Amino acid sequence: MNNSVYLTPVCNMKEFNNLFIELTAKNCNQHCKHCYIDFPLSKNVKDFIPLETVKQALNDTKNENIKCIYLTGAEPMTHPDFNHILRACLKYSNVCIFTNGTFINEKKVRFLKRVEDESSFEIIFKLSIDHYDEIKNDDIRSRGSYRAVVHAIKSLAKYGFNPILCITNYYHEDRNTLMEEFKKLCKKAGFDADENNFTINEYADKNSSVEEIEKWDSPDCEYGRILTAKGVYSCPFLANDHRGRCGSSFSDYSRHNTLETQFCKTCAKNKGKLFGINFELFE
Ligand code: SF4
Structure with missing residues (x-):
């Protein structure tokens, strides 16, 4: 009998540096073709994480060496308490x-600069x-998304922010x-970007079959965990997925997880963290 469960690779967390917080699991104003989230047919899902759950998690993890708290979604800026959550997190870390x-304009950036x-x-x-060509980008992400993000880059650059562009190499x-x-696109938008301002991830279809994973190199689960309204999971890919379940809160959670999904194959293929920032590059 091929008892493959015993062959599944296990990842042990080396250090808890990255705390991901999923502000909403499914609320997003775009439904991109490559998104790892399975969206329901209705767009208007109100599944926002309670502010109290976030505060509890910040307290539970205060003795860890958290270098950055990541606000994720679907689209985190749709959360009605987004500003409160941001301020609460900024008391602990970057x-x-x-x-x-799409929710970033000059007025919002001016406000965020003040908060910072x-x-x-x-x-x-x-x-x-996802693409420097407007038509190709909007074909993946939705009409108008290219212009919205270029406008966001312009506004952020104007107030001295240094954004990182996340590109899924869909084509x-x-x-x-x-x-x-x-780089040319950023220059046109008034932002002088270098290599460190881009993360390019290879697209992998989440529905393709899982091949055996032999080697991996610093995936996100080695350095962090994600909190969602349902509990703690190994990484943003496996948020709310039973295969990534690590516990119900940060007062008691697992620091090891198995690498058994198609997403893990994507991590192994891309090498390095797909979600977490490599801060060494910016030092
Ligand atoms: S998808 Fe990546 S980060 Fe998530 S558990 Fe698998 S290897 Fe780790």
């Missing part, structure tokens, strides 16, 4: 906002954009070409 950029100035930590933006194009074209 905060990175994963966003499609009140704190001793930084706000970092990870903006999703399997040459990475150097992508990088060069995205």
Whole structure:
């Protein structure tokens, strides 16, 4: 009998540096073709994490070496208490906002700059954009998304933020070409970007079969966990998925997890963290 459960690789968390908080599991104003989230047919899902749950998690993890708190979604900026949560997190660490950029305009950026100035930590933006060509981008992400994110880049640059562009290489194009074209796009938007301002991840279909994973290199689960309204999970890919379940809160959770899903194959293929920031590059 092939008892494959005993062959499943196990990942032990090395250090808890990255605390991901899923502000909403399914509330997003875009439904991108490659998104790992299975969206319901109705767009209007109100599944926001309670502010109290976030505060409890911040308290439970205060003795860990958290380098950054990441606000994720679906689209985190749709959370009605987004500003409160951001301020609460900024008392503990740098905060990175994963966003499609549609809620970022000059007025919002001016406000966020003030919030950052009140704190001793930084706000970092990870903006999703998948192609430097408007038509190709909007074909993946939805009409108007290219213009929205370019406007967000412009506004953030104007107030001195240094955004990171998250690109899923959906069309399997040459990475150097992508990088060069995205640099040009940023320059046009008034933002002088270098290689560290881009993370390019290879697209992998979440529905394809799982091959055996032999080697992996610093996946997100080695350095962090994600909190959702339902509990603690190994990484954003496996948020609310029983295969990534680590516990119900940070007062008692598991620091090891198995690598058995198609997403884990994506991590192994891409090498390094897909969600967490490599802060060494910015030092
Ligand atoms: S998807 Fe990646 S980060 Fe998540 S458990 Fe698998 S290897 Fe770890």
